[in-house]
Amino acid sequence: MSVQSILIRAKEASPSLAAASTDAKNAALARIAQLLLDNSNAIVSANAIDLKRGKENGLSQGLLDRLKLDEVRIQGLARSIEEIIALPDPVGVSVQGKTLPNGISLQQVKVPFGVIGCIYEARPNVTVDIAALALKSGNAAVLRGGSAAEKTNEVLVSLIQRGLKESSLPESGVATVDEFGRDGATEMMQARGLIDVLIPRGSAALIQSVVQNSKVPVIETGDGIVHMFLDESADLDMALPLVINSKTHRPSVCNSLETLLVHASAAERLLPAIGKALVEAGVKLHGCEISRKYIEAEPATDETWKTEYLSLELSVRVVDDLDAALEHIAKFSTQHTESIVTGDLANAERFLASVDSAAVMVNTSTRFTDGGEFGFGAEVGISTQKLHARGPMGLSELTSTKWLIRGNGQVRS
Amino acid sequence: MSVQSILIRAKEASPSLAAASTDAKNAALARIAQLLLDNSNAIVSANAIDLKRGKENGLSQGLLDRLKLDEVRIQGLARSIEEIIALPDPVGVSVQGKTLPNGISLQQVKVPFGVIGCIYEARPNVTVDIAALALKSGNAAVLRGGSAAEKTNEVLVSLIQRGLKESSLPESGVATVDEFGRDGATEMMQARGLIDVLIPRGSAALIQSVVQNSKVPVIETGDGIVHMFLDESADLDMALPLVINSKTHRPSVCNSLETLLVHASAAERLLPAIGKALVEAGVKLHGCEISRKYIEAEPATDETWKTEYLSLELSVRVVDDLDAALEHIAKFSTQHTESIVTGDLANAERFLASVDSAAVMVNTSTRFTDGGEFGFGAEVGISTQKLHARGPMGLSELTSTKWLIRGNGQVRS
Numbered sequence: 001m002s003v004q005s006i007l008i009r010a011k012e013a014s015p016s017l018a019a020a021s022t023d024a025k026n027a028a029l030a031r032i033a034q035l036l037l038d039n040s041n042a043i044v045s046a047n048a049i050d051l052k053r054g055k056e057n058g059l060s061q062g063l064l065d066r067l068k069l070d071e072v073r074i075q076g077l078a079r080s081i082e083e084i085i086a087l088p089d090p091v092g093v094s095v096q097g098k099t100l101p102n103g104i105s106l107q108q109v110k111v112p113f114g115v116i117g118c119i120y121e122a123r124p125n126v127t128v129d130i131a132a133l134a135l136k137s138g139n140a141a142v143l144r145g146g147s148a149a150e151k152t153n154e155v156l157v158s159l160i161q162r163g164l165k166e167s168s169l170p171e172s173g174v175a176t177v178d179e180f181g182r183d184g185a186t187e188m189m190q191a192r193g194l195i196d197v198l199i200p201r202g203s204a205a206l207i208q209s210v211v212q213n214s215k216v217p218v219i220e221t222g223d224g225i226v227h228m229f230l231d232e233s234a235d236l237d238m239a240l241p242l243v244i245n246s247k248t249h250r251p252s253v254c255n256s257l258e259t260l261l262v263h264a265s266a267a268e269r270l271l272p273a274i275g276k277a278l279v280e281a282g283v284k285l286h287g288c289e290i291s292r293k294y295i296e297a298e299p300a301t302d303e304t305w306k307t308e309y310l311s312l313e314l315s316v317r318v319v320d321d322l323d324a325a326l327e328h329i330a331k332f333s334t335q336h337t338e339s340i341v342t343g344d345l346a347n348a349e350r351f352l353a354s355v356d357s358a359a360v361m362v363n364t365s366t367r368f369t370d371g372g373e374f375g376f377g378a379e380v381g382i383s384t385q386k387l388h389a390r391g392p393m394g395l396s397e398l399t400s401t402k403w404l405i406r407g408n409g410q411v412r413s
Numbered sequence: 414m415s416v417q418s419i420l421i422r423a424k425e426a427s428p429s430l431a432a433a434s435t436d437a438k439n440a441a442l443a444r445i446a447q448l449l450l451d452n453s454n455a456i457v458s459a460n461a462i463d464l465k466r467g468k469e470n471g472l473s474q475g476l477l478d479r480l481k482l483d484e485v486r487i488q489g490l491a492r493s494i495e496e497i498i499a500l501p502d503p504v505g506v507s508v509q510g511k512t513l514p515n516g517i518s519l520q521q522v523k524v525p526f527g528v529i530g531c532i533y534e535a536r537p538n539v540t541v542d543i544a545a546l547a548l549k550s551g552n553a554a555v556l557r558g559g560s561a562a563e564k565t566n567e568v569l570v571s572l573i574q575r576g577l578k579e580s581s582l583p584e585s586g587v588a589t590v591d592e593f594g595r596d597g598a599t600e601m602m603q604a605r606g607l608i609d610v611l612i613p614r615g616s617a618a619l620i621q622s623v624v625q626n627s628k629v630p631v632i633e634t635g636d637g638i639v640h641m642f643l644d645e646s647a648d649l650d651m652a653l654p655l656v657i658n659s660k661t662h663r664p665s666v667c668n669s670l671e672t673l674l675v676h677a678s679a680a681e682r683l684l685p686a687i688g689k690a691l692v693e694a695g696v697k698l699h700g701c702e703i704s705r706k707y708i709e710a711e712p713a714t715d716e717t718w719k720t721e722y723l724s725l726e727l728s729v730r731v732v733d734d735l736d737a738a739l740e741h742i743a744k745f746s747t748q749h750t751e752s753i754v755t756g757d758l759a760n761a762e763r764f765l766a767s768v769d770s771a772a773v774m775v776n777t778s779t780r781f782t783d784g785g786e787f788g789f790g791a792e793v794g795i796s797t798q799k800l801h802a803r804g805p806m807g808l809s810e811l812t813s814t815k816w817l818i819r820g821n822g823q824v825r826s
Contacts (some may be wrong), residue, residue, distance in 0.1 A: 170682035364820035407777035411658035
């Protein structure tokens, strides 16, 4: 089968998925979760082949770890499907409505997009996550999961398809184009009319490549050069745990802190203790000249402020005041998350109003920009674009809308 | 100045516009409306140059009519600005919010996109419309209005900029790149990071060119191959005025009817009278073989069902039943607007659920898919895409959102 015919079959399956009842979709999801558990041996065997090839190809330890599926992680996948089953179905939810003076009734309701495409890398958990989220929101899904996880994804997709079929939903509603290698991704990016929205997940390079080359509408996710600004009035007892939590709680994810900005008048008071605590937590610091008077840090370079470490490293810069902090953020932020630590209400409100990011925070760890923490219950990704969805995306963000218009013969005059 | 520097200046102006109060924006809009009225002679003179060149270049009468601005039309432009002043300001409107169990307050608010780009053709009214809508929603606007209206747009943009300046708002917040010809449009389509969203307005060819070539997120508008299906149970007294109104009320716009589908069992009952009324209204018909037994029509070709006439022509096809109508619509619709005329409730609801278009109607003229009719009060365009906005767009659709997150030292555990 060609990529084109896989896409056409997914498109053809999408009306049945869009029309499926919540019960029917939940039953299929439950069946898929059970099939994953029942076939964990087959999944682990396929995964072993991918892992072996990964090692031979010199994949980093971090990538190998993301690639790996064992019994416990498969149970985690099944559990995450159960969580998706428990979420409310967004399809059919009324967004707004009214009756016009001429008697026409207008109702805007949420409807599935149709076909969601996902291009990602070496993370077999995304295969299950995206398929389950797409299914719950009434969408078909076409996946390109990268060659490193090809064997694992093949087994996972075939189990998902079996689950659909056994639940009387169209098995072609979830498909992979992994067998076509990079051509699969290229054809997906060209597939206007067959794929309704494309979600890239993975490295900044992968996301940028999709954003630059796709003719299909894209939802851009990830990529967080996240800033925290310690204002002149910041309290050390509040600032220290916020910095440590934002940087070290889970450094590999997009909402972790990458650049700490400190008001010049507070540097001497705040930086020595915070620098010490960071170093003790294993964080390597890159500091501007002034900051290095107070902390143990490598000298910052021109690249420092543009770097998303995703590891235990942090950029530190002393700035003159709130204006200078806002200017730095406007220049270097990826518009994901920025937080101010302050005791000054006017500065807090000015920061909230001025910073143009998906999430703007006062006195809070940057790690809170998260669908789970927001109570969305499922992790579709964190949009860093302004169109359609911005910030943590829930199931609702996997839907479009349509207007239902009911009349009894009205014409326009 | 280069295109790039115009775009950078617009981007730099955008935070001031985003922060401007409703009163400040309305005052600037009122000043612009007054300047248009006060300088109508200069506008008409510039327009005369464009019209003369248009005639020399053999522009069609329709295009010349769209291009033309006279005293009365300039008063209309000023009035449309007054209407935009009267609309509520979408910026800062709270979309949703809650307090998390840990005490963090979440609030999602509407914020301007930043810079809106618009690429359009030979319609100077769009220059004023888009600039005013962008301004009211706190956005900067960069316009490429086509060479045919270049002189007119130059005067209009300079008046708008003067209005901004005289109202203490940044004059570079509205700009044109018309002087750069096609290169202006090309550079706009590449300007990721400088333009936040691009709205093409004009012919299907122009819109497709932007959609295919833009690296900036696009909102696709227009292009309506609009269908009406007369079901077996359709009442002639209701169906006839609905067909006539949908086709003839304003044939040049995207929500006008292009294809009439008729249930085979109702063709003999409905088509003779409806065909006669259409012909009497000056509509040229293109019919399938069966329909031509009942109406005066040219034989339909393979192209007929793919044609958006935007004039007094109509495609007519007799179909076996509702399923065949749905199949025809799924194949040929541009997902703008489709309407069913029926007395059967189950068929009405099935049509509403099955048709995947921005507006799906029962017993209503297709002309009602319109921001004005919906009560949005301003015509940004009608989105035919599924991302961000679908159907008639109001000022609200010219905004994105951001999350404001307020805490008092919360960290994630």
